[in-house]
Amino acid sequence: MDKVSIDNLSVEVIIGVYDWEQQQTQPLILDLWLLTDFSAAFASDDLDDALNYADIAEHVTDLCQQSRFQLIEALADSILQMLLNRYPASRVGVRIRKPKAIAPAMAVIECERGRDELS
Template identity: 50%
Template sequence: MHDTIKYETIKHDIVKIERIETQAIIGAYEFEWEAPQPLILDLELATNFNKAFASDALDDALNYDAITQTVRAFCEQSRYELLEALAGGLIRRVMDDYPVDKMAVKIRKPEALKHALATIWCERSREQMDKLTLVEKRMTKE
């Protein structure tokens, strides 16, 4: 016999958007600011599906395409030295624009290392992000 799911223990439903291809001018070295570099991102977005269960309407769910376009535009318009700072700015932007309670992002920078793949992963809740002060995205190298 299967155990009954205790709905009060389920805290989040998860949407995953994987392999978002974009580019950004990003890096700690001067030569990295000469041209945009490719990035590949994976997102995990914690939200609540209850309204979508009842309505079957896109307005009651996360719009994957809109989120993907937001992420791509944010990366393409940003100027950070660190992937970590980009991740923080990106999480803040997605949480500002969409009903996401918790978010994880994995960012890969395929051309950063000659014989390896540079990757970062971070996860933050809305509550954690509300307590952080982030560096503002920079439009030019100082």
């Protein structure tokens, strides 16, 4: 199995359980990975046979900016479901870092799901 990764995707979102978090955007830093098969892209050297990194980043950014979750876990589930529904990957994963959650540390969650695990 082959893997496409997008690391350090920075998005400004409204997310959190506290009132102030629902009033202003804050940064999240995302790492994404999609397990797929590169065989067709190896043979064709054509973007149509590969996963388009820019397209993935754009769709994840849009989803994050349009969402209004309290928990980064709920956002992660939404991202995983969108990736599995939109792209030909057998498994997808996301790591979300929330730099302003617990200064001076970094709050981080990591989730991975396959098609058979969609909720």
